[in-house]
Amino acid sequence: MSYYHHLIKSGVPLGALTTAWIAATSETDTTIISALNTLETDLTTYGLTAKIKALYPMVGGTAAKHKFNFMDARDLDAAYRLTFNGGWTHSSTGALPNGTNAYANTFGTQASFMAVGSGHMSYYSRTTGITGQNQYEMGNYGGAGYTTLAVRNNDKLQGHINSASLPFTTANTDGKGFYVASRISATNLIQQKNSTQYTATAVEAYSAGNIVIGAVGTMGTPQAWSTKECAFASIGLALSSTELTNFNSAMTTFQTTLSRNV
Amino acid sequence: MKLTDITPAEWTTYVGLLTIEQKDLIVGQQYTTDSFFNPIQDLNDNWVISIEEMNYCDNNDYLWVKDLDLIIYDPKVQVNPF
Numbered sequence: 001m002s003y004y005h006h007l008i009k010s011g012v013p014l015g016a017l018t019t020a021w022i023a024a025t026s027e028t029d030t031t032i033i034s035a036l037n038t039l040e041t042d043l044t045t046y047g048l049t050a051k052i053k054a055l056y057p058m059v060g061g062t063a064a065k066h067k068f069n070f071m072d073a074r075d076l077d078a079a080y081r082l083t084f085n086g087g088w089t090h091s092s093t094g095a096l097p098n099g100t101n102a103y104a105n106t107f108g109t110q111a112s113f114m115a116v117g118s119g120h121m122s123y124y125s126r127t128t129g130i131t132g133q134n135q136y137e138m139g140n141y142g143g144a145g146y147t148t149l150a151v152r153n154n155d156k157l158q159g160h161i162n163s164a165s166l167p168f169t170t171a172n173t174d175g176k177g178f179y180v181a182s183r184i185s186a187t188n189l190i191q192q193k194n195s196t197q198y199t200a201t202a203v204e205a206y207s208a209g210n211i212v213i214g215a216v217g218t219m220g221t222p223q224a225w226s227t228k229e230c231a232f233a234s235i236g237l238a239l240s241s242t243e244l245t246n247f248n249s250a251m252t253t254f255q256t257t258l259s260r261n262v
Numbered sequence: 263m264k265l266t267d268i269t270p271a272e273w274t275t276y277v278g279l280l281t282i283e284q285k286d287l288i289v290g291q292q293y294t295t296d297s298f299f300n301p302i303q304d305l306n307d308n309w310v311i312s313i314e315e316m317n318y319c320d321n322n323d324y325l326w327v328k329d330l331d332l333i334i335y336d337p338k339v340q341v342n343p344f
Contacts, residue, residue, distance in 0.1 A: 063297045067296050087312030087313065089314060089318075098312050100312050101300045
């Protein structure tokens with residue numbers, strides 16, 4: 001099989017997560033395999049592996065490959081494998097929701113991925129967007145709080161993890177880039193776009209319902225449908241300022257290797 | 263108007279019009295591998311699906327969606343919950 005040839009040629013052994021993902025997807029593209037293996041190595045080097053509960057690399061060009069959680073590549077709801085609903089276009093650059101009825105269900109709530117005073121979500125967007133769009137790229141709301149990430153919602157970056165309200169917004173007129181929202185304590189949040197971080201306070205309150213990608217989940221029908229192409233997404237525990245910087249570095253390497261960095 | 267009458271640039275403008283019976287047939291079913299139909303209602307409470315669901319459908323049980331009449335998509339007004 002070609003990934004063994006890749007292993008022999010590169011001299012770099014494949015990590016356990018990469019090996020499991022290959023087994024799940026039957027991927028043979030050596031560039032994709034190399035990118036994933038380097039990502040796995042970087043996550044280990046930076047101490048991020050245990051903090052990321054779901055990681056969707058969106059590589060392989062089909063829903064059948066994009067659906068898998070790299071951290072647990074079983075084809076099960078319990079492994080937070082995605083199901084794609086509505087109009088998605090899958091390609092080598094990622095998964096593009098249509099902004100009309102497309103969303104992907106993670107089958108996990110905030111409690112599945114996060115802890116008290118600790119949580120993050122990330123989204124790599126390859127789409128600029130336009131002024132005036134009311135779009136959310138992932139998350140849920142309901143219960144007492146909001147766990148929502150919008151990269152350019154009415155020209156603002158809005159990233160919240162179990163927040164009681166949404167006072168924390170940063171002007172953003174270009175939706176492309178790697179975005180992370182991280183709750184690092186009961187009161188403190190960090191938003192990151194690429195290498196730039198913004199800090200603020202927001203009281204913690206827990207959201208309810210499944211977290212979705214391509215819209216924002218509610219207790220009923222998802223809303224605020226996105227048109228931002230997703231080339232990566234993750235959900236998990238809090239990432240500190242230093243960890244966010246390292247995560248962005250790993251992401252730049254990953255997307256550059258795949259020739260789809262923006 | 264049918265699927266074959268529009269260009270990819272017009273995909274976001276149109277949707278496929280369903281009867282209630284057709285909606286009930288496809289809801290929760292796969293239109294292609296690991297991709298599920300998600301019928302929604304437009305501003306006038308018509309049940310509709312996206313052009314992507316119609317165009318990418320390769321499930322033999324539902325190829326009839328490619329023949330649906332198209333209408334201009336008029337979304338329900340969403341109250342921003344945020």
